[in-house]
Amino acid sequence: MITLKFRLLMVMFFCSVCFAETAFSQTLVKIVDQNNLPLPNAVIEYAVPQPLVNKSTEDPIYVMDQINKAFEPLVLVVQVNSLVSFPNSDDIRHHVYSFSPAKTFELKLYAGKPKSPVRFNDKGLVVMGCNIHDAMVGYIYVTDKENAYVSNKKGEVLLPRTLALNMQLKVWHPNSTKGLSQHTLLTIDQKMLDENDIVIVISVNTPEPRDSFEELAFHEH
Numbered sequence: 001m002i003t004l005k006f007r008l009l010m011v012m013f014f015c016s017v018c019f020a021e022t023a024f025s026q027t028l029v030k031i032v033d034q035n036n037l038p039l040p041n042a043v044i045e046y047a048v049p050q051p052l053v054n055k056s057t058e059d060p061i062y063v064m065d066q067i068n069k070a071f072e073p074l075v076l077v078v079q080v081n082s083l084v085s086f087p088n089s090d091d092i093r094h095h096v097y098s099f100s101p102a103k104t105f106e107l108k109l110y111a112g113k114p115k116s117p118v119r120f121n122d123k124g125l126v127v128m129g130c131n132i133h134d135a136m137v138g139y140i141y142v143t144d145k146e147n148a149y150v151s152n153k154k155g156e157v158l159l160p161r162t163l164a165l166n167m168q169l170k171v172w173h174p175n176s177t178k179g180l181s182q183h184t185l186l187t188i189d190q191k192m193l194d195e196n197d198i199v200i201v202i203s204v205n206t207p208e209p210r211d212s213f214e215e216l217a218f219h220e221h
Contacts (some may be wrong), residue, residue, distance in 0.1 A: 010080050015035055027159040028197040031151045031171065033204045038155030041075040042143050042202060045148035048161065059083050064128075064138060066094050071128065071138025073150070075174065082207045083117040095131035102126050121146040125172075125180070139174055163188045163198075175204040 005075060031042045060086045065072040069090065087209045088094050088111050097106040102124025107114050109132065120126065120142045130136035141148070161168075169182040178184065184202055192198050 016160065026161070027163050029151075029157045029159060029169075030199045031155045031157070031173075032195055032199060032201055034201065036201075039150075039173060039202055040153050040155055042151040042155070042171055042200075043074075043075065043148060044157050044159070044169055044171050045075055045143055045145045045201075046152070046163075046167060046169050047145055048167075053086055061085050063087065064135075064140065065089050066130075066136075067098070069130075069133050069136060071136060073138075075150055076141045077141045077143060077144075077148050077150055078120060080123050080142055081119065081121055082142070083119050083135050083141060085117040089111045092138070094133065096128055097131055098126050098128045098196055100124065100126045103140075116180050127180075132149070143173065163193065165190060165193060169200075171200055171202060173204060175207055177203040179193060182211070 029044060031039045031044075034040050060082065061149050062076060062078050062082055064084055064086050065196045066086070066088045067090065069092075072089075076084070086096055086107055090111075093109045093111045095107065101211060102122045103118070103120050103126045105118050107118075116175060118141065122161060123142045123144045126140040126142060128138045128140065129138075147159070147161075149159065151157050165188060167188045168187045169188070171186060172182075176182060176184065184200070188198075
């Protein structure tokens with residue numbers, strides 16, 4: 001009986017240690033604008049040395065919807081060579097297209113769900129518009145990094161692994177004052193590691209009403 005209780009206590013201790021390690025293996029990053037307001041739709045990506053993992057042969061299909069004459073989500077992050085479906089959840093038809101170097105494609109006037117998803121083979125930013133509704137604009141951020149995340153409505157990103165000293169983060173936002181083609185680079189220092197969370201400030205412009213869709217080039221930095 002004593003042996004059984006001892007084993008049970010050891011199992012509980014082992015589980016608590018594993019849980020503690022998991023809890024502390026995450027880092028909360030908050031992204032705010034120059035007025036200290038939460039900044040949603042910011043992309044954070046970083047490289048971490050890790051062993052190669054055999055991926056599933058089945059391709060996941062990401063979704064870029066169209067709701068209330070807007071792309072949903074505004075910013076979608078996908079891995080290189082991913083498939084993206086473009087359902088139209090509006091009760092009107094849309095004509096989705098992009099002339100971006102990373103992916104040029106066109107889904108002519110349609111309602112409901114297109115027959116086939118679109119594959120995004122090259123990394124870069126894909127800026128999309130609607131040929132019928134000029135105010136519609138959306139972004140697909142195609143990356144070759146395993147660690148790439150989008151900030152939520154609170155401007156927060158919970159990174160799944162602890163950041164290391166001198167690790168570099170690349171932060172992108174569609175309204176950055178640096179321009180659509182630029183990233184904000186941040187190197188993790190000891191002071192950041194000592195804090196409970198990390199705050200990143202990105203200066204942004206207020207989006208102007210769009211009367212037409214113009215192609216915007218994107219280059220990796």
